[in-house]
Amino acid sequence: MNNLVLSLAPKFTKLQTLILRQENPQLEDSAVETIANFCHHLQELDLSKSFKLSDGSLNALARGCPDLTKLNISGCTSFSDEALEYLTNSCLKLKILYLCGCFKAAADRALQAIGRNCNMLQTLNLGWCDNVDDSVIPLASKCLHLRSLDLYYCRNITDRGMYSLAHSRVKNKPSVWDRYDEEGLRSLNISQCTALSPPAVQALCDTFPALHTCSGRHTLVMSGCLNLTYVHCACTVQAHRMLMTRVVLRNLYSIR
Numbered sequence: 176m177n178n179l180v181l182s183l184a185p186k187f188t189k190l191q192t193l194i195l196r197q198e199n200p201q202l203e204d205s206a207v208e209t210i211a212n213f214c215h216h217l218q219e220l221d222l223s224k225s226f227k228l229s230d231g232s233l234n235a236l237a238r239g240c241p242d243l244t245k246l247n248i249s250g251c252t253s254f255s256d257e258a259l260e261y262l263t264n265s266c267l268k269l270k271i272l273y274l275c276g277c278f279k280a281a282a283d284r285a286l287q288a289i290g291r292n293c294n295m296l297q298t299l300n301l302g303w304c305d306n307v308d309d310s311v312i313p314l315a316s317k318c319l320h321l322r323s324l325d326l327y328y329c330r331n332i333t334d335r336g337m338y339s340l341a342h343s344r345v346k347n348k349p350s351v352w353d354r355y356d357e358e359g360l361r362s363l364n365i366s367q368c369t370a371l372s373p374p375a376v377q378a379l380c381d382t383f384p385a386l387h388t389c390s391g392r393h394t395l396v397m398s399g400c401l402n403l404t405y406v407h408c409a410c411t412v413q414a415h416r417m418l419m420t421r422v423v424l425r426n427l428y429s430i431r
């Protein structure tokens with residue numbers, strides 16, 4: 176795979192999308208550096224599970240591929256937060272960023288840089304990055320186009336992080352002319368984030384009307400958070416109220 180990329184990348188200088196997902200990681204820095212040296216128009220790059228790659232790869236991409244909009248480096252466990260910060264300083268068009276399992280890279284410094292630089296970010300996956308704590312706060316207040324956030328197994332996230340996400344929504348509430356329902360988080364995974372309490376998650380659920388706990392939609396995923404059983408979206412509450420009204424009415428009529 177590595178040699179293939181080394182020989183082919185120089186021939187595809189207009190390449191926009193490149194998926195290099197591998198089951199057995201073979202990709203080395205030399206391949207990514209070649210991509211960065213020749214494919215300057217690259218917009219989508221998937222390097223997931225390439226755990227042989229080092230910071231040299233991210234630095235090369237920062238210099239050679241400023242048009243990246245979608246980057247998947249999930250499972251690339253060697254990348255540092257310094258290199259990720261450097262990348263976000265250059266790739267300002269990032270809309271989709273998968274950092275699942277990048278526990279070294281997804282540290283405070285890089286997350287602050289994402290908040291500062293990636294104003295167009297829509298999707299962020301921080302699953303399994305258990306270093307992540309309330310450092311989501313800068314993201315919350317800066318990445319106003321964030322629609323999908325995956326915090327699976329980020330066990331150090333606390334209520335403070337949830338309230339800051341909710342607060343960013345209130346603070347940046349769009350004007351009446353904007354299409355309100357299309358703004359804000361539409362998908363949030365906080366499965367296994369066991370430090371969160373029901374009031375904080377409920378506040379978030381109330382703030383983002385597109386987050387649903389009801390079956391069918393289920394855009395707020397909380398698997399493994401047993402204490403969050405009582406968090407519900409508005410339609411679940413409404414359905415429960417209607418059911419209770421029906422029960423009360425039925426009882427009233429049966430009494431008569």
Ligand SMILES: [Zn+2]
Binds near residue numbers: 389411
């Ligand atoms: Zn619902």
